[in-house]
Structure formats: C-alpha cells, structure tokens
Amino acid sequence: MTAVSAAGSPVTRSASVPRHVAIVMDGNGRWARKRFMPRVFGHKFGMETVVKVIDDCASRGVEYLTVYAFSSENWKRPDEEVSGLMNLVLVGVSKYLQRLAKDGIRIKVAGDRSVVSEKVRQAWNEAEALTAKNTGLTLTVAFNYGGRWDIVQACKRALADGNPPELLSEDVLSRYMALAHAPDPDLFIRTGGEVRVSNFLLWQLAYAEFHFTDCLWPDFDVAELDKAIAAYASRDRRFGGVKEGAGPISTNGASA
Numbered sequence: 499m500t501a502v503s504a505a506g507s508p509v510t511r512s513a514s515v516p517r518h519v520a521i522v523m524d525g526n527g528r529w530a531r532k533r534f535m536p537r538v539f540g541h542k543f544g545m546e547t548v549v550k551v552i553d554d555c556a557s558r559g560v561e562y563l564t565v566y567a568f569s570s571e572n573w574k575r576p577d578e579e580v581s582g583l584m585n586l587v588l589v590g591v592s593k594y595l596q597r598l599a600k601d602g603i604r605i606k607v608a609g610d611r612s613v614v615s616e617k618v619r620q621a622w623n624e625a626e627a628l629t630a631k632n633t634g635l636t637l638t639v640a641f642n643y644g645g646r647w648d649i650v651q652a653c654k655r656a657l658a659d660g661n662p663p664e665l666l667s668e669d670v671l672s673r674y675m676a677l678a679h680a681p682d683p684d685l686f687i688r689t690g691g692e693v694r695v696s697n698f699l700l701w702q703l704a705y706a707e708f709h710f711t712d713c714l715w716p717d718f719d720v721a722e723l724d725k726a727i728a729a730y731a732s733r734d735r736r737f738g739g740v741k742e743g744a745g746p747i748s749t750n751g752a753s754a
C-alpha cells in the first residue's frame with residue numbers, strides 16, 4: 499500500500515484509491531481544432547498533461563499508471579500526424595526523462611517496438627534502462643499497442659519458450675502479456691467523450707471499473723482525476739462473487 503510520490507516521499511494509498519489507473523488519452527485533435535490549430539499541437543499539449551498527471555497520481559498513492567499513447571490502428575492517420583507523434587516521443591524523452599528518473603518514476607513501454615524507427619526504439623530503450631531500478635510510480639506507455647496484438651504476442655512467446663499448448667493457462671499467459679510487470683488495472687479512464695475501449699488492454703481490463711469523461715485530454719487536470727477516483731471509490735467490486743457479508747461466500751465460505 500505504500501507508493502513513492504514524484505517528490506520522492508512515501509505516500510500511503512488509502513483503499514479507496516486505485517492501485518493501477520489506465521487511461522485512454524483521447525481528444526487531443528478536437529482540442530487543437532477548437533483552437534484552429536493542427537492536430538499535432540493538441541498532442542504536444544497532451545504530453546504536458548501526461549507529465550502533470552504522473553505527479554498527481556503519485557501524490558495520491560497510485561502505484562501504476564498506464565497511458566495509451568499510440569494504438570496499433572493509429573498508423574491509419576495522415577503521415578504528417580504519425581510523424582508528429584513519433585517526433586513527440588523524442589522530444590518528450592529529451593525534455594522529461596531526467597526529471598522523471600530523478601523523481602523515482604519507473605518507465606515501461608508496452609507495444610510492438612519492432613516496427614518503429616530506430617531513433618524511437620532507442621529513446622524508449624533509454625527511458626526503460628535509466629529508470630529500471632526506480633521504486634516510485636510505474637508509468638507504462640502503451641505505444642504501437644493493441645490489445646489483440648498483446649494476446650497474440652503472449653501466445654507466441656509462451657509457445658516459443660517451450661510451454662506445452664495443453665498447459666497454457668491464464669496464469670501462464672499473464673506472464674507473457676505486455677503488462678506482466680503490473681497488476682490488472684483497477685480504474686480505466688477515457689477522456690474525449692467516446693465510450694469505447696479502442697483495442698486498449700483487452701485482457702487486463704477484465705474487472706476494471708470504467709469512467710468516461712467528455713473532458714478533452716489536454717484539459718484533464720487534478721480535479722478530473724479526483725472525480726474519476728471518487729467514482730471508483732463509490733463502486734462495489736464483486737469480481738463475480740457476492741457482496742461481502744450478504745451472501746454465501748462470506749457466510750459459509752466454500753458454498754456453490
């Protein structure tokens with residue numbers, strides 16, 4: 499229950515705060531369009547928002563934050579936007595990596611790195627290597643990530659490792675998924691008003707609580723984060739069982 503804030507001091511997470519928050523950061527393009535600016539302008543502001551949200555999550559005791567930065571399907575966008583997003587990785591790493599590393603943030607990247615440019619691959623490798631030993635919040639950036647890709651790559655690697663197909667299980671596959679380093683997300687947030695998953699963590703979201711907001715990602719702030727955490731705190735998580743104290747699981751343990 500103890501995380502380390504971005505400032506380096508330990509923060510004890512109360513039970514009403516999710517341990518792992520996963521965010522579909524949507525709405526950058528519309529945010530830019532409202533300002534008569536190119537879409538990449540929205541992505542640039544979106545990156546500043548991520549940096550603030552990392553701090554806000556760490557100070558509330560969130561231990562894992564996973565952000566959807568580029569989906570397997572985002573290659574369909576105009577070349578100019580795709581190259582703008584790739585360039586933002588380089589800008590973001592050179593501008594913020596040292597600070598995040600100093601603040602104790604551990605960075606992980608989830609997604610197919612084999613098809614991105616050498617420069618982008620190196621930037622992600624550097625971010626992971628420099629922060630590997632940090633013990634603060636774990637930031638996972640889902641980049642060229644798709645939930646279906648993740649399931650397929652996990653199966654391939656599990657089989658290539660010599661696991662016999664008849665012994666493949668949920669536990670075995672979980673060890674090969676791109677988020678094997680993190681517990682399943684407790685809270686899923688999607689900004690931008692769309693109410694869909696868009697191929698984000700299909701396997702890992704099995705029992706996450708969902709929160710949707712019309713707020714466009716560059717406008718997401720600590721008040722929005724607190725709204726999402728409050729919504730989470732009001733949910734009754736049952737994981738397929740019955741509410742504790744009210745039914746057969748708590749009254750006679752091993753029933754039905």
Ligand code: IPE
Binds near residue numbers: 525526529568569
């Ligand atoms: C999300 O914002 C960021 C990425 C997909 C990289 P969008 O670019 O999808 O913004 P909208 O949905 O068009 O407003």
Ligand code: IPE
Binds near residue numbers: 523567
């Ligand atoms: C999801 O947003 C991907 C990211 C936020 C990186 P999209 O804007 O790509 O999703 P759709 O196309 O509206 O489903």
Ligand code: MG
Binds near residue numbers: 524525
């Ligand atoms: Mg979008």
